[in-house]
Amino acid sequence: MRDETCIFCKIANGEIPAAAIYEDEQFRVILDLGPASKGHALILPKNHFTDLTDLDEETSSKVLALAAKVGTAMKKSLGCAGFNLVQNNGEAAGQTVFHFHMHVIPRYEGGPRMVSWEPGSPSKEELAGLADCIKKELK
Numbered sequence: 001m002r003d004e005t006c007i008f009c010k011i012a013n014g015e016i017p018a019a020a021i022y023e024d025e026q027f028r029v030i031l032d033l034g035p036a037s038k039g040h041a042l043i044l045p046k047n048h049f050t051d052l053t054d055l056d057e058e059t060s061s062k063v064l065a066l067a068a069k070v071g072t073a074m075k076k077s078l079g080c081a082g083f084n085l086v087q088n089n090g091e092a093a094g095q096t097v098f099h100f101h102m103h104v105i106p107r108y109e110g111g112p113r114m115v116s117w118e119p120g121s122p123s124k125e126e127l128a129g130l131a132d133c134i135k136k137e138l139k
């Protein structure tokens with residue numbers, strides 16, 4: 001379950017040093033080298049999964065609880081008022097490292113706007129058509 005060419009496999013398994021804040025049997029949590037805010041962390045599974053669609057059940061069942069734990073620790077230790085979870089899947093979505101990771105981004109009162117978008121204004125018909133289109137694949 002390792003990819004010898006993957007930098008996050010090496011970091012998650014302690015072969016490349018990183019500022020680690022948490023470790024258990026399945027995960028290592030490190031600070032991002034290019035943080036969006038002070039304390040920005042990355043949750044890395046020790047096994048290699050390309051993205052969310054590739055995760056095994058055991059890992060996916062644990063990652064959200066770990067994100068909550070990390071976010072709660074950030075609020076207590078750093079005094080952030082909240083945090084965002086960001087998880088990019090695919091190049092078009094901004095993924096640059098193809099080993100599943102979950103960003104935990106502390107947000108501070110008065111901090112810069114981020115993780116936001118200009119809301120669209122689709123018609124009811126357009127929304128209904130899109131809902132039909134996606135629903136078919138979810139059955």
Ligand code: AMP
Binds near residue numbers: 011035088094098
């Ligand atoms: P993504 O764009 O979702 O694939 O995020 C990749 C993240 O990994 C970026 O926020 C990078 O700053 C971060 N990153 C890349 N290499 C390292 C590294 N060696 N140590 C810590 N963070 C890294």
Ligand code: ZN
Binds near residue numbers: 007008009010
């Ligand atoms: Zn990997």
